[in-house]
Amino acid sequence: MLDFETWQQLLALYTDYALALDTNEWDRWPEFFVDDCVYKIQPRENYDRGFPLATLAFESKGMLKDRVYGMTETIFHDPYYQRHVVGIPQVSAVDAEHIVSQANYAVFRTKPDELTSVFNVGRYIDIVRRTPDGLKFASRICVFDSEMIANSIIYPI
Incomplete structure (x- = not known):
């Protein structure tokens, strides 16, 4: 179980991550991760079947x-x-070094002079590592629900 301070840090990690992406602070994005991290955007069908293709x-x-x-x-x-x-993270495991959690997400896209559209919906499946610099993602797998995606994913999810 997480103590209150660690729970607040986990919530801050999730919200700060989304804010950095929403405000195009791209140089901040890698800093949410440890050096030996994994980041994937993967279709639900592949994830559920254990296929590695992302x-x-x-x-x-x-x-x-x-x-x-x-x-x-x-x-x-x-x-x-x-x-x-981003939904509130659900924590499934905690130890001295890691937190395993997941949260639902929806990403909306707005192009100038166009209506906003739903761009990508799914869930984050995360392993968060405790570091001297605070909580960081050791692994973030963005599992998207739709079998159809936009023809290009440029920005992180």
């Missing part, structure tokens, strides 16, 4: 930083804004 998969903070460089410096696309709505 839409995006990164295996270190360095790979996340490369993605930030790519999406801010080399990928050209129509601009859009994201807005994350």
Whole structure:
């Protein structure tokens, strides 16, 4: 069971993460993770069947930083804004080093001069590590529900 202070830190991790993405603070995104992290965006069908195929998969903070460089410096696309709505995390396991949790999410996308649309919906499945710098994601798997996704996922979910 989590003590109140750790619960507050977990909630802050989830909300600060969403805020950084919603405000396009891309350089902050990798800092929510430990160096040897895993970040995946994976269809529910593959996740439920134990298939490893993911839409995006990164295996270190360095790979996340490369993605930030790519999406801010080399990928050209129509601009859009994201807005994350994240549910309260459900904690399923706790030990001295890790917290295992998951939370539902919905990401909305707004392009200039267009109506807002639902972009991606699913759940985060997380392993959070306790570090000297606070709680960080050791693993974040974004399992999206739809078998159909937009033709490109540029920004993190």
